Amino acid sequence: MPTMTLIQAINTALDEEMSRDERVMLLGEDVGKRGGVFLATEGLQQKYGPDRVIDSPLSEAAIVGAAVGLAAHGMRPVAEIQFADYVFPGIDQLFSQAAKLRYRSGGQFTAPMVVRMPTGGGVKGGHHHSQSPEAHFAHTAGLKVVVVSTPYDAKGLLKAAIRNDDPVVFMEPKRLYRAIKEEVPSDDYLIPIGKAAVRREGRDISLVSYGGPMVETLRAAEEMAAAGVEPEVIDLRTVMPWDKETVLNSVAKTGRLLMISEAPRTASLASEVAATVSEELFDQLLAPPLRVTGFDTPYPLAQDKLYMPTVTRILNAAKRLLDY
Amino acid sequence: MVQEKIRFQPFSSEPIRLIDEQGHWNAPFEHGLPPEQLQRFYRDMLAARLLDEKLVILIRTGKTSFIAPHAGHEAAQVGIAHALQRGHDWLFPYYRDMGLVLAMGVPLVEIFGQTLGNAADPAKGRQMPSHPGSKSLNIFTVCSAIASHVPPAAGAAISMKLRRTQQVAVCTFGDGATSEGDWHAGVNFAAVQGAPAVFVCENNRYAISVNISKQTASENIAVKAQAYGIPGYYVDGLDVLASYFVMQEAIERARLGHGASLVELVVNRFGAHSSADDDSRYRSREELAAERQHDPLPRYQRFLEKQGLWDAQWANELRLEISKELEAALQAAQEAGEPDPLQMFDDVYAARPWHLEEQRRLVMDELQS
Numbered sequence: 001m002p003t004m005t006l007i008q009a010i011n012t013a014l015d016e017e018m019s020r021d022e023r024v025m026l027l028g029e030d031v032g033k034r035g036g037v038f039l040a041t042e043g044l045q046q047k048y049g050p051d052r053v054i055d056s057p058l059s060e061a062a063i064v065g066a067a068v069g070l071a072a073h074g075m076r077p078v079a080e081i082q083f084a085d086y087v088f089p090g091i092d093q094l095f096s097q098a099a100k101l102r103y104r105s106g107g108q109f110t111a112p113m114v115v116r117m118p119t120g121g122g123v124k125g126g127h128h129h130s131q132s133p134e135a136h137f138a139h140t141a142g143l144k145v146v147v148v149s150t151p152y153d154a155k156g157l158l159k160a161a162i163r164n165d166d167p168v169v170f171m172e173p174k175r176l177y178r179a180i181k182e183e184v185p186s187d188d189y190l191i192p193i194g195k196a197a198v199r200r201e202g203r204d205i206s207l208v209s210y211g212g213p214m215v216e217t218l219r220a221a222e223e224m225a226a227a228g229v230e231p232e233v234i235d236l237r238t239v240m241p242w243d244k245e246t247v248l249n250s251v252a253k254t255g256r257l258l259m260i261s262e263a264p265r266t267a268s269l270a271s272e273v274a275a276t277v278s279e280e281l282f283d284q285l286l287a288p289p290l291r292v293t294g295f296d297t298p299y300p301l302a303q304d305k306l307y308m309p310t311v312t313r314i315l316n317a318a319k320r321l322l323d324y
Numbered sequence: 325m326v327q328e329k330i331r332f333q334p335f336s337s338e339p340i341r342l343i344d345e346q347g348h349w350n351a352p353f354e355h356g357l358p359p360e361q362l363q364r365f366y367r368d369m370l371a372a373r374l375l376d377e378k379l380v381i382l383i384r385t386g387k388t389s390f391i392a393p394h395a396g397h398e399a400a401q402v403g404i405a406h407a408l409q410r411g412h413d414w415l416f417p418y419y420r421d422m423g424l425v426l427a428m429g430v431p432l433v434e435i436f437g438q439t440l441g442n443a444a445d446p447a448k449g450r451q452m453p454s455h456p457g458s459k460s461l462n463i464f465t466v467c468s469a470i471a472s473h474v475p476p477a478a479g480a481a482i483s484m485k486l487r488r489t490q491q492v493a494v495c496t497f498g499d500g501a502t503s504e505g506d507w508h509a510g511v512n513f514a515a516v517q518g519a520p521a522v523f524v525c526e527n528n529r530y531a532i533s534v535n536i537s538k539q540t541a542s543e544n545i546a547v548k549a550q551a552y553g554i555p556g557y558y559v560d561g562l563d564v565l566a567s568y569f570v571m572q573e574a575i576e577r578a579r580l581g582h583g584a585s586l587v588e589l590v591v592n593r594f595g596a597h598s599s600a601d602d603d604s605r606y607r608s609r610e611e612l613a614a615e616r617q618h619d620p621l622p623r624y625q626r627f628l629e630k631q632g633l634w635d636a637q638w639a640n641e642l643r644l645e646i647s648k649e650l651e652a653a654l655q656a657a658q659e660a661g662e663p664d665p666l667q668m669f670d671d672v673y674a675a676r677p678w679h680l681e682e683q684r685r686l687v688m689d690e691l692q693s
Binding site (some may be wrong): 071 | 473
């Protein structure tokens with residue numbers, strides 16, 4: 001079985017889907033000749049030609065908007081936004097067109113499309129190469145939102161997203177692109193959208209995270225285990241719709257929820273999960289749900305690592321929960 | 325393959341006009357259209373005008389919540405509709421296109437269903453009135469967000485080129501739309517891809533209250549095409565045959581693989597922007613009265629009269645016939661009743677996720693209690 005980085009798994013998933021279904025096509029800035037600034041689409045224009053791998057003008061509105069029309073007309077476009085921070089000129093297309101097309105037409109027209117984007121911090125990218133805007137997407141009815149954290153998941157989830165009949169925002173933590181290598185089967189497997197993964201079983205505390213901070217969360221879990229605590233670790237993988245069942249089952253067992261995300265704290269997915277757990281499991285909780293998140297500041301350059309949830313911050317919050 | 329006939333030059337300094345105010349055919353070519361088709365244009369324009377009048381009545385009697393009057397746009401809209409291959413080409417309309425979608429063949433019952441937001445609306449009463457759409461006729465459901473349909477039209481045209489479907493994507497909008505970033509993004513992408521798209525501005529010179537003189541420093545809308553490397557046609561949109569023939573040329577040009585173009589149809593807006601607007605606050609009644617002297621219907625009537633294709637009796641019968649159709653369709657639409665309230669939770673996604681199931685149950689319980 002080949003071992004792959006996350007970026008290689010993305011490239012493989014795109015390649016396999018394009019060869020399986022000729023409706024699948026790519027568009028975005030630099031995705032063709034250059035193979036994308038992170039090389040996610042490397043080699044694909046050579047293989048499938050410039051009509052199916054389109055070097056688009058430098059316009060996120062054009063990229064996302066054209067994807068809507070391509071999808072409505074029967075293609076399966078995968079649009080690349082160079083950095084999640086640059087999706088905002090395409091937001092009217094994503095929110096007003098893609099998200100609502102099925103609804104506003106009464107189901108007559110649909111936009112089965114994927115919008116891929118590198119997300120999150122940790123690469124010294126400053127304000128505009130580091131943000132985690134998933135809450136904006138999750139707050140917009142009609143979009144599905146996936147945030148991957150492993151090469152294996154990246155391949156299975158991207159293939160599932162391409163075959164999904166709804167618009168999917170597919171977020172790839174850029175600091176993980178080449179950080180992890182793992183075995184990725186060469187067969188055609190899918191990971192269902194909306195299904196979390198239990199990364200580690202335990203009975204004392206539920207650590208729930210997704211995307212980039214899964215690394216720090218698993219590291220913190222190891223340290224806790226070494227100290228005799230048994231944490232359960234859940235990777236949400238999809239944040240819209242998020243897997244409530246898996247989270248509630250875990251917290252019902254442990255009585256303690258710690259949400260970990262690098263997105264800003266206020267009005268975040270971390271808050272949403274914490275609120276739902278409070279509503280549904282209030283009488284089974286041994287402590288109030290806590291959140292370790294990014295801060296409500298623009299993303300700073302100098303404090304790049306400090307902004308994201310650190311292992312120390314996760315351990316401190318876990319201790320508060322366990323000592324409550 | 326080359327284009328058979330090139331009749332019109334882009335970037336003319338005066339609007340392309342084939343029928344003058346007195347109704348004379350004033351073009352260097354024969355129109356070559358059979359009498360039935362010439363009369364059909366008149367019928368569709370009259371139907372569009374009578375629909376507009378009916379919609380005004382519906383808003384005044386409180387039966388609907390909103391309208392965007394299209395009176396003054398009829399010649400342009402009927403010209404566009406007849407130049408398309410209906411059901412084959414795609415139309416990406418905007419909210420002032422009720423006359424256009426009617427001429428495209430959207431059934432009146434659906435139009436009134438959409439206007440009433442009830443069960444006769446194929447979109448299940450989800451949107452404000454004046455937001456039609458039809459999958460079977462390839463009419464992309466209208467979205468309120470100005471110019472947001474322009475990049476999707478470009479995308480559909482790219483798909484048509486990629487798959488060699490011999491289709492064309494026609495996208496209409498008002499003059500205000502041309503100031504939006506997404507308008508530029510869409511026109512530019514279609515142009516650089518050589519995609520079969522025709523962008524059509526129904527220029528009535530008002531974006532709600534803002535006059536074209538505050539909208540753009542360009543001498544007209546058509547010249548903007550120059551910046552994208554595509555032809556821009558400046559057309560008298562009160563002339564149904566000018567609108568039709570220029571649209572036909574732009575569409576065939578696109579169909580034959582010569583790429584996108586921009587067509588500006590200069591029209592009048594006889595009503596306010598919408599039923600929520602009072603245009604006397606920004607447009608003098610004298611100006612409006614002067615515009616009303618340039619009505620597309622009487623001009624075309626004079627043309628038909630000269631051909632012996634119009635007389636008062638025929639026109640009155642036509643008016644009566646259309647009025648009956650409107651009345652019957654309105655009646656049928658009204659009888660359709662309210663849509664199922666639980667449809668609120670359908671069509672958000674292909675299937676309802678757990679959170680929408682929960683929210684749906686909440687409403688269901690409330691309705692049953």
